Amino acid sequence: YPLDGTVKEDSKMDLVQQYLENYYNLEKDLKQSVRRKDSNPIVKKIQEMQRFLGLKVTGRLDADTMEVIHKPRCGVPDVGD
């Protein structure tokens, strides 16, 4: 069910974008166009997060990365002001 798949993919992207905005200074006003997970700013931010949290730096939303995003943590950002 591609539609169903898209919905799931979208909520995953929401979660990831929220995480990167909260903790890695991803610009909140990212245009829709860069919402795709293979867009450059997102890939760079995913790599920054993976590096900081000691994950394998793939730039992709692999299982380890998604697992970490769901883990309990401190609400203070990891980088930035």
Next chain:
Amino acid sequence: FSTFPGSPKWKKTHLTYRIVDYTQDLSRDAVDAAIAKALKVWEEASPLTFSRVHAGEADIMISFAVREHGDFIPFDGPGKVLAHAYPPGQGIYGDAHFDDDEQWTEDTSGINLFLVAAHELGHSLGLFHSDKPEALMYALYKPPTDIGRFRLSQDDVNGIQSLYGPPPASPNDSVMPQDSNPTAPEFPVMCDPDLSFDAVSTLRGEILFFKDRYFWRRIHWNHKPEFHLISTFWPSLPPELDAACEVNSQDTVFIFKGNKFWATRGNEIQVGYPRSIHTLGFPPTVKKIDAAMSDQKEKKTYFFVEDKYWRFDENSQILEQGFPRLIADDFPGVEPKIDAVLEASGLFYFFSGSSQFEFDPKAKMVTHVLKSNSWLHC
């Protein structure tokens, strides 16, 4: 470790805290004990001390809340964000907020309050997140198997001491980070009257004072010298350096340890280093360099080894003939062994133990004897 942008820190070492309200998950005594234990963790690793107030404004206000709680950064229900805290400062700054949608416990069956409080209070004191998974200041909640044996990691200790220095020396110093070795030297204290240096060098207008695994960085626009781990800027350099000197014409600092030396531009170690000091022309009898200084005007670099010194011509890139010469012959009044040497404003500063000899090369005499740490505004 890292500190908040701009490295905000408390301007005092005695701080007050107040537990404004409580979670229903634990008894008040259990919450009081967890917070006190969390503060003690930082007390033992720094000169900071804390006292509790029960009303009014305290430096660190501790509270439990759910969802939106008045600081525009709402909590998110059970899981994910457990708590947050603000860097040192007035008002909300310094405060720590705990998400009461979590299940707070004294053990690790739920979210351990002591552990999260110790982390959040690290923020209240000025620490940002660490990228070391073993550090308390690592962003993700990672309860240790045995919470009773919790110790700060070396990274946490280095972080808090980069802001506030080490605890005052006391016979029963109990803080020994869990991954340190018992013979590890104490943290050097900047204004210790007996302080000596391993090496001193300029670097692009700054002056670096190396000691053990650390260095102070004196920046002309900042009265307070910064205190860093050598490994923070040069991860590949060993601790306890022997000598360092900047050759301005090459925008390079040469750093010596044992029979090796490195070249660095800023904090970039140059390719092809370390090299043997014997590639500079020293005889095999020279095992290490005690101190080095480069005279920018003369374009000569001086190397001091025990009671003698060599001179290196930066133009021809070779050690000059007629050396070594006795230090006592050409620098009367300067007593070997020399730990470090610095050239500034045409004068030479020889560091030997806790003393520093200011030498005027024109007058060929020692013009002042100072404490070694006089450059650090002690």
